[in-house]
Amino acid sequence: MDRYEQIAGELRERIERGELRPGDRVPSTREITRRWNVAMATATKVLAELRGRGLVRAVPGVGTVVAGSPGPSPSPAPAERPPGRQLPRRPAPEGVLTAERIVAAAVAVADGEGLEALSMRRVAAELDVATMSLYRHVPDKDGLVHLMMDRVFAGVSFSAADAALGWRARLELAAHLLWRTFRAHPWLASALSVTRPQPVANALPFGEWVLSALVAEGLDVPSVFTAYLTLFNYVRGTALNLEMEAAAEAATGQDAEAWMDQQEGMFMELVAAYPTFVRLTREGYDFDLDQLFEFGLQRLLDGLAVLIGQVAPDGRAADGRTPDGRTPDGQDSRSPRS
Secondary structure, X not given: OOHHHXXXXXXXXXXXXXOOXXXXXXXXXXXXXXXXXXXXHHHHHXXXXXXXXXXXXXEOOOEEEEOOOOOOOOOOOOOOOOOOOOOOOOOOHHHHOOHHHHHHHXXXXXXXXXXXXXXXXXXXXXXXXXXXXXXXOOOOHHHHHHHHXXXXXXXXXXXXXXXXXXXHHHHHHHHHHHHHHHHHOOOHXXXXXXXXXXXXXXXXXXXXXXXXXXXXXXXXXXXHHHHHHHHHHHHHXXXXXXXXXXXXXXXXXXXXXXXXXXXXXXXXXXXXXXXXXXXXXXXXXXXXXXXXXXXXXXXXXXXXXXXXXXXXXXXXXXXXXXXXXXXXXXXXXXXXXX
């Protein structure tokens, strides 16, 4: 049994015994992480399990409460109504529903449980509204994810003072901002595409920042775009591990270090015939994804420094060639000479 199922079982028993009555708040995700010493992803799966069984429901502005009507008193009998007439209905909470609220709830679900847990029904449950009411504000799940990405990138910005930085400092700042964004929203890396880029309006300032820094160094257009995509894809590719690790931790109840400790014996047997692996494993390696990211980023920037160092301020390469490949005497160096 997974850890989240064990915790959900404990809370279910409390509800069934009457310790938690209809309308009572159940522990929040943060309370669950503290009380049971589990990751946030595990805590959110606990509440998702209880919600899926119909034991709890989300109440906007209150939190997650035990499902059912609060209080032991029975509901009064409905008044008789004339045939063909309906009693007045309470105004639905959908009247205050907005695209902003929907997107915010969707981001919260994806942040806590990953993109796989996101569905229109789940978001509706978080907002305590009918699922179909969401479609008045967002087109579908794909459209919702697009709005989520746009909302997240709205928080990625640079100050006017940053514009005075050199190209390397600017790219380093951009990479760190992107990395922190992926860390805060682990689902974002898998949602973004490099081969089929989505038209995310709020991501354009980020791209402009990196592209303009490279253009200012005299690189030709293909080199500028290739360098930009290489930097972006490096950060994104490293960040893909964030959601994978969060999912693995939620499923096993173990963080990466605890899992590696458990696998050490089997791994040592596997590498026994490879002396370099054995020596390095015995000496120990403190794996840290942030350190891995930083090491790779600096090596990538070192490579760009070499490329930029081959370009003079006037756009000519170190040997005098212009960006279109012509030599100082006007010859096209890319064409065979007679």
